[in-house]
Amino acid sequence: EAGVAQSPRYKIIEKRQSVAFWCNPISGHATLYWYQQILGQGPKLLIQFQNNGVVDDSQLPKDRFSAERLKGVDSTLKIQPAKLEDSAVYLCASSPSGSEQYFGPGTRLTVT
Amino acid sequence: AQKITQTQPGMFVQEKEAVTLDCTYDTSDQSYGLFWYKQPSSGEMIFLIYQGSYDEQNATEGRYSLNFQKARKSANLVISASQLGDSAMYFCAMRELTGNQFYFGTGTSLTVIP
Numbered sequence: 001e002a003g004v005a006q007s008p009r010y011k012i013i014e015k016r017q018s019v020a021f022w023c024n025p026i027s028g029h030a031t032l033y034w035y036q037q038i039l040g041q042g043p044k045l046l047i048q049f050q051n052n053g054v055v056d057d058s059q060l061p062k063d064r065f066s067a068e069r070l071k072g073v074d075s076t077l078k079i080q081p082a083k084l085e086d087s088a089v090y091l092c093a094s095s096p097s098g099s100e101q102y103f104g105p106g107t108r109l110t111v112t
Numbered sequence: 113a114q115k116i117t118q119t120q121p122g123m124f125v126q127e128k129e130a131v132t133l134d135c136t137y138d139t140s141d142q143s144y145g146l147f148w149y150k151q152p153s154s155g156e157m158i159f160l161i162y163q164g165s166y167d168e169q170n171a172t173e174g175r176y177s178l179n180f181q182k183a184r185k186s187a188n189l190v191i192s193a194s195q196l197g198d199s200a201m202y203f204c205a206m207r208e209l210t211g212n213q214f215y216f217g218t219g220t221s222l223t224v225i226p
Binding site for chain 1: 116145147149154155156157158159162203205207213214215216217218219
């Protein structure tokens, strides 16, 4: 069974630029999560989808972050414009039933 | 208040010994789940073990066991017979069924010494 796929693995951008991350969850997993993990900290949930609907986006900085999950499968997370404090690893995870989550390898973003 | 507290930023254990990683949680929900994840230096989060709030027996998965003490709101991870490959960050997490939110702790860095 293929795992959660994410791309790109690494991205370096300048502040005020835009960036997008892509996630392909495990086939059949209805729930998809995006997390931000700043160095030395635990993951922080940004947004949770159930199929193509948003379940929780209370910690998503909506002035600059957006996410979508069209057709209830792939998802993209966008930052526009990026700030220095957005430097982090962005983790995507999926779950078949909202219980255990399976994580992708993450995208390491550096904002200079 | 922190939902998940991991008080040990770093731990060392001798190879083949057992080690306990501490985790306490805070919730007013009656129904919740507790998880442990391993994050090696490669960065990927690996699911280790799950305990439901209504499970009466402690969860076990191979060398991993979860010491669940509901009254004390603790969910410590026990790794038996430590191996060098166990060196990694370990995160405790909780899912509250009300609101369906996940919370992660700040993690414990485990180093296994040969």
